[in-house]
Amino acid sequence: MSFRLSYRADPGNPWFSWQYVRDNSDTILAAAGEHASLTGRAVLVAVLIAMPLSVAAYWFRPLAGPILGVTGVIYTIPSLALFAFIAPYLGTGATTVLVGLVLYALLLIVRNVVAGLNQVPPEVREAAEGMGYGRWGRLFRIDLPLAIPGIMTGLRLATVSTVALVTVGVLVGHGGLGQLIFAGFQNNLYKAEIMTGTVLCVALAVLLDLLLVLVGRLVTPWSARGVR
Amino acid sequence: MSAAASPVQQAVMWLNDPLNWTNPGGILDRLGEHLEISAAAVALGCLVAWPLGLWLGHTGRGGGLVVLVSNATLAIPTLALLTILPLTFLGFGRTPVVVALAVFAVPPLLANAYTGVRQADLEALDAARGMGLSGGQVLRRVELPLAVPYLAAGFRTAAVQVIATTALASFVNGGGLGEIIRTGFGLSIAAGGGQILAGGVLVAGLALLAEVVLGGVERLVTPRPLRRDRQRAGRPRPADATGRA
Numbered sequence: 001m002s003f004r005l006s007y008r009a010d011p012g013n014p015w016f017s018w019q020y021v022r023d024n025s026d027t028i029l030a031a032a033g034e035h036a037s038l039t040g041r042a043v044l045v046a047v048l049i050a051m052p053l054s055v056a057a058y059w060f061r062p063l064a065g066p067i068l069g070v071t072g073v074i075y076t077i078p079s080l081a082l083f084a085f086i087a088p089y090l091g092t093g094a095t096t097v098l099v100g101l102v103l104y105a106l107l108l109i110v111r112n113v114v115a116g117l118n119q120v121p122p123e124v125r126e127a128a129e130g131m132g133y134g135r136w137g138r139l140f141r142i143d144l145p146l147a148i149p150g151i152m153t154g155l156r157l158a159t160v161s162t163v164a165l166v167t168v169g170v171l172v173g174h175g176g177l178g179q180l181i182f183a184g185f186q187n188n189l190y191k192a193e194i195m196t197g198t199v200l201c202v203a204l205a206v207l208l209d210l211l212l213v214l215v216g217r218l219v220t221p222w223s224a225r226g227v228r
Numbered sequence: 229m230s231a232a233a234s235p236v237q238q239a240v241m242w243l244n245d246p247l248n249w250t251n252p253g254g255i256l257d258r259l260g261e262h263l264e265i266s267a268a269a270v271a272l273g274c275l276v277a278w279p280l281g282l283w284l285g286h287t288g289r290g291g292g293l294v295v296l297v298s299n300a301t302l303a304i305p306t307l308a309l310l311t312i313l314p315l316t317f318l319g320f321g322r323t324p325v326v327v328a329l330a331v332f333a334v335p336p337l338l339a340n341a342y343t344g345v346r347q348a349d350l351e352a353l354d355a356a357r358g359m360g361l362s363g364g365q366v367l368r369r370v371e372l373p374l375a376v377p378y379l380a381a382g383f384r385t386a387a388v389q390v391i392a393t394t395a396l397a398s399f400v401n402g403g404g405l406g407e408i409i410r411t412g413f414g415l416s417i418a419a420g421g422g423q424i425l426a427g428g429v430l431v432a433g434l435a436l437l438a439e440v441v442l443g444g445v446e447r448l449v450t451p452r453p454l455r456r457d458r459q460r461a462g463r464p465r466p467a468d469a470t471g472r473a
Contacts, residue, residue, distance in 0.1 A: 076439050077432045078392035084409045084428030088235035088421035092413070160302050167305040168396065171413060178307050185311040185400060194315075198308035205303035 017192035024193075028180065032200055035176025038094065038169070039162050039208070042101035046158060050106050054113035055139065064114065071107035079104065079168045087172055097169035104165060105158040112157065116150015117143055149223070152216035156209055163205040177201045238422020239429065248426075253407070255430065261403035262434065266391045268326045273333030273386055278379065281341025285375070286367045294342050298335035306332060306393050310400045325402040329393055333386040340382025344375025377450040384442035391438050395431045405431045 021028065053071075057064040074082075082100045090096045120143050128142045144151075167178025175182065177197040184193030217223075233241070242248055249255045284290035309331060313324035348371045356370045398406030408427030412420035447455060 073436070076388060076435055078395045078435050080395040080406050080409055081428040081431035084424045084431070088417060088425050091417060164303060164305045167307040170307065170399065178305065181305070181308050181311055182399065189315055191315055194308070194311050198305065198312065201305050201308065202303050
């Protein structure tokens with residue numbers, strides 16, 4: 001399977017090689033695609049779960065402790081152990097990785113969204129109530145828009161750490177670019193393969209982070225004037 | 229073996245076999261390796277991050293560097309460092325594993341050391357300077373004691389994180405409890421499901437235990453009036469400090 005002895009014919013073992021990139025562009029693209037798709041799906045699902053949880057923690061104060069506590073405990077569980085808990089039930093597929101990534105991203109999003117919602121100034125809340133906004137109206141028109149900086153912080157943290165975490169999926173054979181890193185390690189420490197995987201992985205994280213910064217600017221035009 | 233048993237039953241059975249604990253490469257061996265690697269990595273991280281963080285906080289420079297370091301390490305996969313470092317001058321063996329894990333211990337240690345010194349009461353600093361203390365004396369006698377709760381918080385975060393990521397050392401055959409999980413996956417899910425689950429329980433249990441124990445240590449070294457507000461918010465809010473002492 002990972003029988004690529006031809007690389008050993010190359011006397012050197014350079015840290016980077018265009019030759020390798022050209023010869024294996026299919027594998028690299030597939031790995032990068034899996035990586036990006038796993039990250040995107042994980043963050044999306046995590047947001048869909050985290051937003052209602054955050055709003056619940058914001059509306060009903062007694063729930064805030066348990067919600068943050070449970071997501072916090074999940075976050076403390078080492079990634080390898082989390083995958084080990086899921087794999088015997090969901091098998092060694094991409095689903096196992098996806099579920100693990102979602103569970104990890106939950107805390108980062110919930111914590112920041114709750115912090116963002118709690119930062120809405122009380123006088124703004126009172127003004128909204130005085131203007132006749134109901135609970136839902138206030139949430140969608142006042143609270144959530146004002147919490148966007150917190151939401152974006154959570155999204156950025158979750159995205160960047162998810163990109164790094166996907167590599168642990170190697171355990172079940174769906175580690176995206178982690179597959180390149182790991183395969184390079186096993187193929188007689190083929191440096192070019194390891195490095196290509198690593199560089200692309202970090203590049204993906206930086207790219208997605210910049211993208212989210214841009215989105216954050218676009219959805220909060222009012223903050224453009226301030227330096228923050 | 230018994231394919232009919234559920235993974236949980238298999239895991240209980242696996243954990244109940246004394247040989248799985250005492251065999252060479254059994255749980256006790258792996259636990260020892262895990263703790264040795266983690267301790268070395270945290271120690272190395274402290275050795276680098278604490279002096280740097282205290283100094284940066286003392287001089288008031290380098291806030292940007294602290295943020296940059298923590299952002300940069302967030303984006304670097306642990307697996308990448310674990311595989312790359314053995315290929316550098318560090319050579320193979322335990323050293324590169326320890327160094328790789330120490331890299332991930334640095335951000336929380338650095339950030340908390342920096343914040344700990346920065347939050348020192350300005351009046352206390354003025355008083356210390358008025359008493360004629362030199363810069364180094366201010367750092368040693370005033371800023372450092374005031375920063376201890378922050379150092380403890382950083383230590384807990386870093387240690388728990390390192391114990392968690394030490395499990396990944398198994399990818400490069402570095403030892404530790406992660407090896408149990410990896411071996412289980414080597415057997416396929418049907419045969420190794422119990423072992424995988426048992427390994428997960430051990431790794432997660434160790435991390436949670438470290439979190440609880442070090443949380444207690446953090447409380448012990450935090451002066452009582454500072455305890456409550458630090459738990460609730462990330463930074464001290466004087467209004468809260470007198471709340472429920």
